Amino acid sequence: MLAQPLMKGSPVQVSPFDVERLRRDFPILRTSVRGKPLIYLDNAATTQKPQVMIDALRRYYEAQNANIHRGVHYLSELGTKLYEDVRQKAKDFVRADDWREVIFVKGTTEAINLVASTYGRSRVNEGDEIVISGMEHHSNIVPWQMLCGEKNAKLRVIPLNDAGELLLDEYERLLTPTTRLVAVAHVSNALGTVNPLRQIIAMAHAKGIPVLVDGAQAVPHMKVDVRELDCDFYAFSAHKMYGPTGIGILYGKSSFLQDMPPYQGGGDMIKSVTFEKTLFNDLPYKFEAGTPNIADTIAFGATLDYLQSLDWTTLTQYEHDLLTYATEQLTEIRGLKVIGTAREKAGVLSFTLENIHPHDIGTILDQEGIAVRTGHHCAQPVMIRYDVPATVRASFAFYNTREEVDALVRGIHKVVEVFA
Numbered sequence: 362m363l364a365q366p367l368m369k370g371s372p373v374q375v376s377p378f379d380v381e382r383l384r385r386d387f388p389i390l391r392t393s394v395r396g397k398p399l400i401y402l403d404n405a406a407t408t409q410k411p412q413v414m415i416d417a418l419r420r421y422y423e424a425q426n427a428n429i430h431r432g433v434h435y436l437s438e439l440g441t442k443l444y445e446d447v448r449q450k451a452k453d454f455v456r457a458d459d460w461r462e463v464i465f466v467k468g469t470t471e472a473i474n475l476v477a478s479t480y481g482r483s484r485v486n487e488g489d490e491i492v493i494s495g496m497e498h499h500s501n502i503v504p505w506q507m508l509c510g511e512k513n514a515k516l517r518v519i520p521l522n523d524a525g526e527l528l529l530d531e532y533e534r535l536l537t538p539t540t541r542l543v544a545v546a547h548v549s550n551a552l553g554t555v556n557p558l559r560q561i562i563a564m565a566h567a568k569g570i571p572v573l574v575d576g577a578q579a580v581p582h583m584k585v586d587v588r589e590l591d592c593d594f595y596a597f598s599a600h601k602m603y604g605p606t607g608i609g610i611l612y613g614k615s616s617f618l619q620d621m622p623p624y625q626g627g628g629d630m631i632k633s634v635t636f637e638k639t640l641f642n643d644l645p646y647k648f649e650a651g652t653p654n655i656a657d658t659i660a661f662g663a664t665l666d667y668l669q670s671l672d673w674t675t676l677t678q679y680e681h682d683l684l685t686y687a688t689e690q691l692t693e694i695r696g697l698k699v700i701g702t703a704r705e706k707a708g709v710l711s712f713t714l715e716n717i718h719p720h721d722i723g724t725i726l727d728q729e730g731i732a733v734r735t736g737h738h739c740a741q742p743v744m745i746r747y748d749v750p751a752t753v754r755a756s757f758a759f760y761n762t763r764e765e766v767d768a769l770v771r772g773i774h775k776v777v778e779v780f781a
């Protein structure tokens with residue numbers, strides 16, 4: 362455990378990292394499943410939610426509900442303000458330059474599809490190339506594949522070494538005059554690898570190629586600064602960072618967003634409409650057609666306030682120590698193989714057990730109240746790369762504990778006994 366205060370500005374030193382106090386902010390962590398206390402290790406799929414977010418969602422429907430942007434009545438103006446405040450909060454969270462660079466979308470998947478449909482459709486032509494990596498989630502593969510199919514362009518893939526790190530020499534070779542975009546994960550959901558983004562982005566920019574970052578698995582674990590990274594697009598989902606489902610962010614540099622055609626047509630994304638011609642709205646509304654997800658956006662604002670109140674240096678270190686501890690403990694189990702052993706990792710521990718199918722492992726752990734994910738984790742090319750049909754994935758959040766890791770280890774020993 363770390364000897365640092367948890368909350369920013371809390372009185373000097375030396376209360377240990379008080380994970381128990383932090384756990385109390387998440388009501389579901391007090392519940393049981395199958396008669397056992399819940400041990401939730403499926404955070405890469407979605408995280409649990411703090412009470413403040415749940416309260417904000419409830420408050421919105423009980424006392425604030427109205428449609429936004431176009432109403433002149435009290436509730437509509439209140440909702441508009443609450444909603445637009447979240448844009449500022451999201452801008453501050455990733456340290457963007459301007460609130461107009463924050464586009465509300467459903468999640469990472471929609472953010473990437475938006476860029477593929479608008480930037481991609483308008484800039485990619487026959488014979489052009491898009492570079493992705495061999496560790497991408499399907500949502501950062503399929504939209505590019507669809508675009509390449511439509512345009513007769515080519516998808517190029519940066520290969521991985523056995524540890525799950527990108528081969529940067531190969532990457533350098535893939536960057537050619539016909540490359541139109543690099544789209545790469547910040548953190549891999551299947552391997553836990555943290556990619557050397559600054560280098561990846563600098564290498565692309567040196568050849569005038571823009572970079573989209575899939576940040577879905579990074580924002581829950583580390584402070585992201587889009588200006589420092591100098592990425593051109595950064596996509597993430599609220600539900601993987603202690604916020605609600607159905608809302609996410611596409612950050613884009615305004616120089617790109619300005620020139621991109623709209624994504625969908627409809628209300629709110631226009632300045633004026635006649636049957637002859639539509640004038641599109643300014644940023645960011647040009648990309649936000651129709652009634653947005655008002656309630657979840659406002660609830661996400663409560664999550665962002667909550668996250669901003671935490672000391673991220675301490676949390677990141679705590680999570681790092683927890684992952685190291687879990688890796689050490691699991692590696693001692695006979696027949697267990699960790700898939701993804703990169704030097705820089707965050708949040709994710711994927712593994713296989715000799716001769717036992719991951720789904721059987723997941724089912725037996727579930728009987729112990731332990732929630733892990735089993736399968737291909739929407740990253741089938743990663744499974745092919747490591748020649749496994751599936752893995753078990755334990756994924757961590759800052760509310761997980763060493764005691765929970767110990768319970769996981771006991772659970773895996775039970776699995777081994779059952780199959781002995």
Ligand code: PLP
Pocket residue numbers: 405406467468469470471498500501546548549550575577578598739
């Ligand atoms: N990218 C990564 C790395 C992910 O882990 C996920 C979800 O697991 C996604 C994209 C898709 O996120 P969403 O389903 O919230 O759109």
